[in-house]
Amino acid sequence: MSRFSFRTDFSRTPNPLAEALARHRGLPPLDLTVSNPTRVGLPAPDAGLLHPPGALDYAPEALGLPSAREAVAAHLSSRGPVISPxxxxxxxxxSESYSWLFKLLCEPGDDVLVPAPCYPLFEHLARLEGVGTRPYRLPLAHGFGLDAGAVEAALGPRTRAVLVVNPGNPTGHFLHEGELAALADVCAxxxxxxxxxxxxxxxxxGVEPHRVASVAGRELPMLTFxxxxxxxxxxxxxxKLGWTHVGGPPAARDEALARLEWVADTYLSVGTPVQLALPALLAHAPVFQEALLERVRGHRRRLVAARPPGAPWDVVPAHGGWSAVVRIPREPGDEATCLALLDAGVLAQPGYFYDFDSGAFLVLSLLPPPEVFSAALGPLTRVLGAAE
Ligand SMILES: Cc1ncc(COP(=O)(O)O)c(C=O)c1O
Incomplete structure (x- = not known):
């Protein structure tokens, strides 16, 4: 048998919900797990934008074309402090930005702190770089907000960085000013x-006092990405285009940028067509975002309104994102409830996919087309009500 690396030795055993879905016969279920925004009837930009002249060249600047970085800087500056391209x-x-940052900050065997519950991306990305992850809990009692004490308690001797998802996916909690100040103190x-x-x-x-929309461009005492x-x-x-803003103490920031330029130059992975089209694509963002926000706000309102008084489940309070988290009874629990929902024609995700630990939860996408979401509410409330 050939030898393969431990880093790529991921479990490939399908979970019980995936197995039940593969066995599912009859009409496809009403899908409340959809995460691809191109599949749900939201406005898309003109596809012709992707054929500008010069699109087949290597982009000469490893960190990104000046026109593309200027467009990102203008986009970020319209939401907070002025950002330098x-x-x-x-x-x-x-995802690629994470892998570059792990290369930049960690030796193999080092680790990074990751939030729990959270979208399960980081463990895999870190492991592929030979880096470990250590979870810090986001307390339910705190609306799944950040507890700097839990971050500090999770530190190990080889911890190099803290990851924060703002707002949380799927918890929808935005970082608050007080949480950021306490976290900055721990990092420093x-x-x-x-x-x-x-x-x-x-x-x-909606509007929320003390919300931190972005850490980009803020004066913070630690290297900040x-x-x-x-x-x-x-x-x-x-x-396939992402960006990272690098901030923090100027000497460390400039060193990080110089090293990241070297990493980026090694891969030259960002396509030239999308970089050339970026200013026009970002100009389209408000049209997409407005339509998406109207959809997720409407679905969430309908979900909350569908809960009968005294029902044994609740929609967990949140302030943003594309998902809703529903707290359900511990018995029969998240997986059994998702299997019962599938039998009733609705596909939802169990909370354990996201490492919830303080009860049983479902995660519902708020992206589906309105007719799909509305049709799913009847079976959803029936199955969740039956747990009483
Ligand atoms: C919180 C979070 N970060 C990062 C990503 C990955 O984004 P990208 O497509 O830019 O790699 C996702 C994808 O859903 C996500 O939910």
Whole structure:
């Protein structure tokens, strides 16, 4: 048998829900797990944008074409402090940005702190770089907000960075000013970098006091990386373009940028056509974002209104993102409830996919077309009510 690396030794055993879905016969279920924004009837930009002249050349600047970085800087500056294009690094996706940052910050065997519950991306990305992850819990009692004490308690001797997802996926909690100040203190005292995932930061559902929309351009005492990209900002995951803003103490920031330029130059992974089209694609973002926000706000209102008084389930309070988290009875629990929902024709995700630990939860996508979401509410409330 050939030898393969431990880093790629992932479990490939399908979970019980995937097995039940493969066995499912009859009409396809009403899908409340959809995450691809191009499949749900939201506005898309003109596909002709992707054929500008010069599109087949290697882009000469490893950190990204000046016109593309200027467009990202203008996009970010319209939401917060003025951002310099010189502090931005383009990559082929946010996922790739993470792998570059792990190479930049960690030796093999080092680790990074990751939030729990959270979208289960980081463990895999870190492991592929030979880097470990250590979870810090986001307390339910705190609305799944950040508890700097839990971050500090999770530190190990080889921890190099803290990851924060703002707002959380799927919890929809935005970082607050007080939480950021306490986190900055922990990072500064322990020499940790902050990696702040802001892919959903344009999707706040309402106004909220003390909300931190982005850490980009703020004066913080530690190296700070804010990550986002086209897959959520414009709903265009297939175009493959992400960005990282680098901030923090100027000497460390400039060293990080110089090293990232070397990493980016080694791969030259960002396509030239999408870089050339970026200013026009970002100009389309408000049209997409407005339509998406109207959809997710409406679905969430309908979900909350569908709960009968006294029902044994609740929609967990949240302030943004593309999902709803529903707290359900511990018995029969999240997996059994998802299997019962599938029998009733609705596909939903169990909370354990996201490492919830303080009860049983379902995660529902708020992206589906209105007719799909509305049709799913009847079976959903019937199955959840039956747990009484
Ligand atoms: C919180 C979070 N970060 C990053 C990503 C990955 O984004 P990209 O498509 O830019 O790699 C996702 C994808 O859903 C996500 O939910």
């Amino acid at each position: 010189g502090h931005l690094v383009l990559s082929a996706s946010t 005292r322990h020499g940790l970098a902050l990696l702040c995932d802001e892919v959903f930061s344009d999707y706040g559902w 804010s990550l986002s990209g086209l897959s959520k900002v414009c709903g265009l995951p297939g175009l």
